[in-house]
Amino acid sequence: MGTGPGAIVTTSAGAPPLLTLDRVTKRFGGLTAVREVSLTVAAGDLLGIIGPNGAGKTTLFHVISGYFRPDEGRVVFDGRDITGQPAHAISRRGLTRTFQIVKPFGNLSVLDNVMIGALTRVASTRQARAEAAAVIDLCGLGPHAGVRARTLPLALRKRLEVARALATRPRLLLLDEVMAGLNPTELVAMIDLIRRLHAEGLTLIVIEHIMAAMMRLAQRIVMLHHGEKIAEGTPHEITSDRRVIDAYLGEEFVLADA
Amino acid sequence: MGLVARHWGALLIFGGAALTPILVRDAYFLDSLVLILLWGALSAAWNVAGGYAGQVSIGHAAFFGIGAYSAALLGTRFQQSPWLGMLVGVALSLAAGAAIGYLSNRLKGPYFALSTIAFSQVLLIVASRWRAFTSGSEGIPVPFRPGFATLGLGHVAWVYLALVVALLYWGLELWLEHSRFGYRLAGVREDEDAAQALGIPARRLKVIAVTMSAALTSVCGTLWAQYVGFVDPFYVFSVDLSVRFALNAIIGGMGTALGPFLGSILITSLETYLRATLSGVKSGFTGIYLIVYGVVLILVVRFVPEGLAGLSARLWARARVPS
Numbered sequence: 001m002g003t004g005p006g007a008i009v010t011t012s013a014g015a016p017p018l019l020t021l022d023r024v025t026k027r028f029g030g031l032t033a034v035r036e037v038s039l040t041v042a043a044g045d046l047l048g049i050i051g052p053n054g055a056g057k058t059t060l061f062h063v064i065s066g067y068f069r070p071d072e073g074r075v076v077f078d079g080r081d082i083t084g085q086p087a088h089a090i091s092r093r094g095l096t097r098t099f100q101i102v103k104p105f106g107n108l109s110v111l112d113n114v115m116i117g118a119l120t121r122v123a124s125t126r127q128a129r130a131e132a133a134a135v136i137d138l139c140g141l142g143p144h145a146g147v148r149a150r151t152l153p154l155a156l157r158k159r160l161e162v163a164r165a166l167a168t169r170p171r172l173l174l175l176d177e178v179m180a181g182l183n184p185t186e187l188v189a190m191i192d193l194i195r196r197l198h199a200e201g202l203t204l205i206v207i208e209h210i211m212a213a214m215m216r217l218a219q220r221i222v223m224l225h226h227g228e229k230i231a232e233g234t235p236h237e238i239t240s241d242r243r244v245i246d247a248y249l250g251e252e253f254v255l256a257d258a
Numbered sequence: 259m260g261l262v263a264r265h266w267g268a269l270l271i272f273g274g275a276a277l278t279p280i281l282v283r284d285a286y287f288l289d290s291l292v293l294i295l296l297w298g299a300l301s302a303a304w305n306v307a308g309g310y311a312g313q314v315s316i317g318h319a320a321f322f323g324i325g326a327y328s329a330a331l332l333g334t335r336f337q338q339s340p341w342l343g344m345l346v347g348v349a350l351s352l353a354a355g356a357a358i359g360y361l362s363n364r365l366k367g368p369y370f371a372l373s374t375i376a377f378s379q380v381l382l383i384v385a386s387r388w389r390a391f392t393s394g395s396e397g398i399p400v401p402f403r404p405g406f407a408t409l410g411l412g413h414v415a416w417v418y419l420a421l422v423v424a425l426l427y428w429g430l431e432l433w434l435e436h437s438r439f440g441y442r443l444a445g446v447r448e449d450e451d452a453a454q455a456l457g458i459p460a461r462r463l464k465v466i467a468v469t470m471s472a473a474l475t476s477v478c479g480t481l482w483a484q485y486v487g488f489v490d491p492f493y494v495f496s497v498d499l500s501v502r503f504a505l506n507a508i509i510g511g512m513g514t515a516l517g518p519f520l521g522s523i524l525i526t527s528l529e530t531y532l533r534a535t536l537s538g539v540k541s542g543f544t545g546i547y548l549i550v551y552g553v554v555l556i557l558v559v560r561f562v563p564e565g566l567a568g569l570s571a572r573l574w575a576r577a578r579v580p581s
Contacts, residue, residue, distance in 0.1 A: 088457050105445055125441065
């Protein structure tokens with residue numbers, strides 16, 4: 001991962017951010033799903049996004065990755081304004097995502113699914129197949145490479161989402177609840193995978209409800225509530241923030257954590 | 259797996275078709291063979307949009323009619339070669355196909371299918387009412403002028419011409435299954451949003467596939483009109499015809515290279531057989547063909563939803579595994 005041009009990780013303070021959201025707003029009729037959200041992500045970051053259901057987390061992902069055009073504000077990726085560009089063009093620039101409700105190419109094999117991701121960069125199907133096989137192994141899908149994607153259990157479908165996105169060799173990967181619905185063993189495996197990708201230099205933004213996982217993964221966490229960013233900080237700062245506890249975590253979390 | 263082992267079905271069908279004119283001289287039999295190959299190629303053309311790109315059209319008769327009329331009109335009004343007519347038909351169908359393909363980005367599933375029906379019906383009205391140019395509902399008889407340049411050919415030559423077209427279309431679909439374009443198109447068919455996240459310009463690929471499909475259909479429309487010798491607007495633009503293209507492919511196996519030909523073999527020979535046996539005194543029963551058609555469709559969808567091609571692959575796999 002992260003061997004493409006421009007993937008060199010520089011987290012020094014002077015480096016320009018990889019992604020900048022500047023007062024991004026998205027409305028649906030009278031409902032404002034995302035309101036004036038600004039944030040920056042430096043290369044090599046692992047940013048977490050938390051918030052109650054309906055807080056606008058997935059909508060924000062849709063805006064960043066080009067599925068929704070924001071009503072106001074700008075999205076800047078790698079120094080380029082990508083606001084309103086189509087999703088496929090943004091993906092080709094090195095920003096891709098997974099879907100909360102998994103979207104496998106159901107009638108195709110796991111290998112073909114991942115290969116289609118690799119074919120975005122390479123012209124040769126043979127090379128794409130070899131690269132896809134490597135990504136499949138990395139994601140622990142090796143034994144299932146020949147299986148039709150629609151027959152996979154949920155835990156493996158979530159991994160397939162990640163594998164397919166990785167095959168495009170992104171510089172920034174948005175993961176939308178890839179841990180939801182996993183059992184404890186599967187959860188640990190997914191956390192390991194995300195950590196490994198991060199250690200290899202991939203920049204990630206992760207939406208997750210499982211706070212224990214988020215605490216172990218994220219360097220910084222952003223809290224969304226009613227479409228607004230109400231807090232941002234290290235995991236420790238977030239879990240001791242009064243607004244976050246009131247809106248999302250609840251008193252039990254504070255007690256359990258203490 | 260060797261090339262022969264992988265394509266034994268195609269070898270059997272196309273090899274059989276190539277040998278038939280040498281062994282059989284019966285005009286009626288050869289006529290059926292030409293139709294099987296042409297209807298198979300037409301379903302293969304439909305398959306590019308419907309099977310590989312997932313854009314199910316029930317209006318492909320529009321492109322068939324464009325091909326048929328282009329050659330017939332250029333031939334009778336301007337004394338031009340049907341080959342030129344074929345090119346004109348392809349050009350018109352590329353334009354119409356691109357327009358319909360663009361529509362597929364606005365209209366999904368059944369709405370797209372309905373809009374394709376509407377398109378073919380509009381062309382039917384134009385062709386049947388514009389008497390001064392198209393001869394209206396009387397249709398156009400295509401004069402038989404012997405020679406390859408005028409497509410005035412005997413049955414044997416027609417078998418080989420239809421076979422060449424069938425092989426080209428079959429080969430194109432094999433390419434679709436193994437090329438970068440084909441893989442990415444399959445991604446678009448399976449899930450457009452996911453495909454876009456992988457950097458695939460889903461809309462552009464759909465338009466390209468529908469446009470290709472339209473042009474391929476048009477070529478066969480021209481050939482069919484020259485072969486049969488008569489262009490009737492109520493036939494060439496009919497919904498029946500559009501449904502036939504789709505059903506042959508669905509019965510044979512959507513999104514497979516050989517499927518449309520398997521479907522055509524089954525349906526075209528069934529139709530020919532039933533028409534022949536139920537003619538004359540029992541001609542009141544000719545409509546029974548449609549009932550048989552329906553029953554076959556129900557059986558296929560119920561028991562082999564992946565089509566005859568899928569069924570043969572399944573049997574082949576079972577035969578290779580020693581039990």
